[in-house]
Amino acid sequence: MECDVAIIGAGPVGLTLANLLGRRGHSVLVLEKQPAPYPAPRAIHFDGEVMRVFQATGLAGEILEHTRVGRGMLFKDAEGNTLVDWSRDPAPGAMGWHESYRFFQPGLESALNAGLSRFSNVNIQRGKEVTDLRRAGDDVTLTFGEQSCHARFAVGCDGAQSFVRNAIGATFDDLGFHERWLVADLRLTADRPDLGDHTVQYCDPQIPATYGRGVGDWRRWEVRLSPDAPDELDDAIIWDHLARWISPQEAVLERGAVYTFRSRIADYWRSGRIFIAGDAAHQMPPFMGQGMCAGIRDAANLAWKISAVLSGADEELLASYGSERRENVRAFIEKSVALGRLINKTKPGAIPTGRMRSIWPDLGPGLGARDGIGGALAPQVSGADGLADDLAHGGFYVLGDGPNGVAPDPTANQWLKSRGVNGAVIRPDGYALGGISNSAERRILLKQAGNILPTLFHSNE
Numbered sequence: 001m002e003c004d005v006a007i008i009g010a011g012p013v014g015l016t017l018a019n020l021l022g023r024r025g026h027s028v029l030v031l032e033k034q035p036a037p038y039p040a041p042r043a044i045h046f047d048g049e050v051m052r053v054f055q056a057t058g059l060a061g062e063i064l065e066h067t068r069v070g071r072g073m074l075f076k077d078a079e080g081n082t083l084v085d086w087s088r089d090p091a092p093g094a095m096g097w098h099e100s101y102r103f104f105q106p107g108l109e110s111a112l113n114a115g116l117s118r119f120s121n122v123n124i125q126r127g128k129e130v131t132d133l134r135r136a137g138d139d140v141t142l143t144f145g146e147q148s149c150h151a152r153f154a155v156g157c158d159g160a161q162s163f164v165r166n167a168i169g170a171t172f173d174d175l176g177f178h179e180r181w182l183v184a185d186l187r188l189t190a191d192r193p194d195l196g197d198h199t200v201q202y203c204d205p206q207i208p209a210t211y212g213r214g215v216g217d218w219r220r221w222e223v224r225l226s227p228d229a230p231d232e233l234d235d236a237i238i239w240d241h242l243a244r245w246i247s248p249q250e251a252v253l254e255r256g257a258v259y260t261f262r263s264r265i266a267d268y269w270r271s272g273r274i275f276i277a278g279d280a281a282h283q284m285p286p287f288m289g290q291g292m293c294a295g296i297r298d299a300a301n302l303a304w305k306i307s308a309v310l311s312g313a314d315e316e317l318l319a320s321y322g323s324e325r326r327e328n329v330r331a332f333i334e335k336s337v338a339l340g341r342l343i344n345k346t347k348p349g350a351i352p353t354g355r356m357r358s359i360w361p362d363l364g365p366g367l368g369a370r371d372g373i374g375g376a377l378a379p380q381v382s383g384a385d386g387l388a389d390d391l392a393h394g395g396f397y398v399l400g401d402g403p404n405g406v407a408p409d410p411t412a413n414q415w416l417k418s419r420g421v422n423g424a425v426i427r428p429d430g431y432a433l434g435g436i437s438n439s440a441e442r443r444i445l446l447k448q449a450g451n452i453l454p455t456l457f458h459s460n461e
Contacts, residue, residue, distance in 0.1 A: 003027040003123075004310055006142050006151035008130050008164050010034075012043065012105070013278035013295035014157035015112035019057040020303035022119035024394060026310055029151065030122070031144055033129035033158075037113070040255045041105040041185055044214055045070065045199075045289030046296065047358070048095035052380060052430055053300045055097070056389060059115045066107030068215050070100030071197040073356075075342060078204040084342070086356035087198070094411050095430075096380035096387050099358060100289075104215040130158075133167045135272050153306055155275045157295070162280035168271035175330075177263035177285055177337045179344075180225045182233060182241055186251040188217040195219065195245070201287065201343045208343045210287070211245065218254075221245065222286065224344065231258050261285040261340070263333050269322035275302060282329045287339040290332045297429075298325055301363075304394070304428035304453070313452050320366030324375065327364025335359060363431055368448070373419040373435035378426050379412045389430065396449035399424045400436055425449055 005021055007014045010032035018030050054063045072087035088099040116122045125144075132143035133154065140154040156164020195211065202209040212220040223241045233241075238256040239248055266281045278295030302321050309315050363375035378399060381388040388397065388406045398405040399412060400423020408416060408423075416424065421435030425445040433449060436442045 001029070001147065001149040003029040003149060003151050004153065005029075005306060006031065006140065006149055006154045008133075008142070008154065008156045009158035009278070009280075010037070010109075010113075010124060010126065011157060011159065011278070012108060012112065012292055013299050014155075015109060015116070016053065016057060016296055017155060017157060017277065017299040017303055018122055018124070019059065019112060019115045020053075020299060021307060022116060022122040023056075023058055024303070024307045025121065026307060028119075028122045029149055030116070030124040031128045031130055031142070032124070032126045035127040037106060037109050039106055041214065041218060041220070043105055043289075043292035044102055044212055044218075044220055046101050046103060046293050047290075048093050048097040048099050048101075049360070049377065049430065050293045050296045051097035051101060052095045052389065053296050055387065056300065056394065056428075057112070057115060058118075059111055062111040062115065063103075063108055066111060066215060067101040067103040068213075069098045070102050070199070071213075072100060073199040073201060075201045075203055075339075078202070078206070083203060084354065084356050086358075088358075092382070094379035094415070096382045096389075102212070102214055104218065107215070130163060133164060133274065135274065138273070140273050152310065153273045153275070155277055155302065155306075156280045157276075157278045157299075158280055160279045160283055162276060164274065165266060165276050165280045168268075168274050168276070170266045170268050170271075170276065172264040173267055175263035175265070175333055175337065177261065177340060179261050179285070179340070180227070180229060181259055181261055182221075182223045182225055182238065183255075183257050183259050184221045184223075184238055184242060184253060185214075185255040186219050186221070186242075186246065186253055188219060188251050190250040192219075192246070192250060199289070201339070203343050205344065207244070209244075210343070219246075219251065225258065229258070233258060263337050265326060265330060265333065269325065270318065275318075275321065277302060281325075282333065284329075284333040285336045285340045287343060288332060288336045290336060294329045294332055297328065300429040301325055308453050311453070317367065317452060324363035324366035328361045331359065331361035367427070368433045371435070373421055373424055373432050376419065376432050378424060378430055378432050379409075379415050380430065381406050381409050381412050383407070383409065388426075389428075392426075392428070394428050395453050396428065396433065397426050398436070398442070398446075399426050402442070428453070 004026040075084035093099040128144040208224040210222040277298035368374040423436035425433040
């Protein structure tokens with residue numbers, strides 16, 4: 001058996017990567033050790049940038065069926081006073097989508113799974129555990145059961161206990177956050193409008209907790225546990241932890257699990273033609289709802305680069321994957337840890353109050369210069385002809401006035417002005433390759449982009 005890319009793990013990250021590569025025409029084998037998708041929600045939030053990646057899979061409409069627009073997040077003290085207001089604009093934002101979505105993970109995975117059926121070049125096999133992984137010349141050989149596969153590239157999207165990460169010898173850099181929390185998913189059986197649509201972080205030094213509004217009747221609570229709490233809690237104890245907010249007469253407890261929230265990043269994300277992504281490469285506390293989001297960003301970054309190399313680009317392009325993604329995800333982890341400390345009130349000093357805004361960290365060192373715009377996430381213009389990324393058909397494109405450029409809207413104009421340029425060349429993952437202030441810069445960037453993805457570059461120049 002042979003393929004261009006073997007993906008180990010069929011969670012949201014692996015399925016997104018498979019759809020992105022399948023849509024670009026590459027042969028993909030997805031191997032998942034579990035015989036069936038997990039039936040309950042785990043992640044419950046993603047943001048507008050991630051919705052932009054789902055747009056790139058061609059499955060935006062199908063995925064939206066399993067979402068609701070998020071209202072944002074409130075941080076409250078033990079007396080119920082709002083400390084920090086992170087409400088989201090009800091209108092679509094700079095990414096061309098809403099800033100926040102709540103979603104039902106089994107529904108999301110179902111849409112991504114169904115999306116793979118569009119491609120005769122993509123094969124997913126469940127109940128197949130990879131037991132051996134090694135490089136052999138320019139190929140990667142994978143063994144699963146009595147079968148084997150030769151792939152040009154392999155990507156481990158196989159979670160926190162990643163076999164692939166261990167196989168390449170990567171270890172974690174620990175950023176110091178370790179806490180055990182109860183995560184409880186419930187379905188309401190009684191109307192509870194008082195719970196509200198915002199996510200609420202209860203910044204209570206005695207019982208820090210989180211409430212999250214899910215899709216439909218689903219609701220989630222997360223409650224910090226004492227260090228000596230057992231790893232498994234019976235239903236009666238779980239209901240005791242939730243008694244402040246809800247009773248067994250008002251909801252069905254669908255899942256209660258004890259998780260250790262961590263903050264860590266793998267020391268390297270690539271060994272030759274083997275990569276790791278998602279929880280295999282990084283883990284963060286859930287206080288920003290960015291854990292799955294970070295993995296989807298990994299898939300978006302890696303998909304077009306592997307595709308470019310398979311189409312003839314210099315393999316050195318792949319060296320930028322880990323360096324770019326590592327710094328970006330570190331910024332999210334550090335912010336999540338800071339919010340966790342606020343929720344726990346574990347640090348002395350005044351508790352901050354006021355409004356909070358979303359962060360959009362730049363990429364780390366990698367493709368192109370880091371000169372104030374290179375590596376920055378660009379807004380996506382939405383015009384009469386459609387969304388800019390769709391018009392580019394998965395390639396680079398020019399954001400700015402001029403030949404073959406996407407005309408900026410007011411949001412994009414403001415972004416370009418804030419970065420000190422008149423235009424920018426945008427990569428397939430929505431980040432800027434570089435800024436344009438004159439015709440010479442334009443020519444240089446277009447040549448660089450055309451050398452990477454000549455068949456997918458959106459320009460006639």
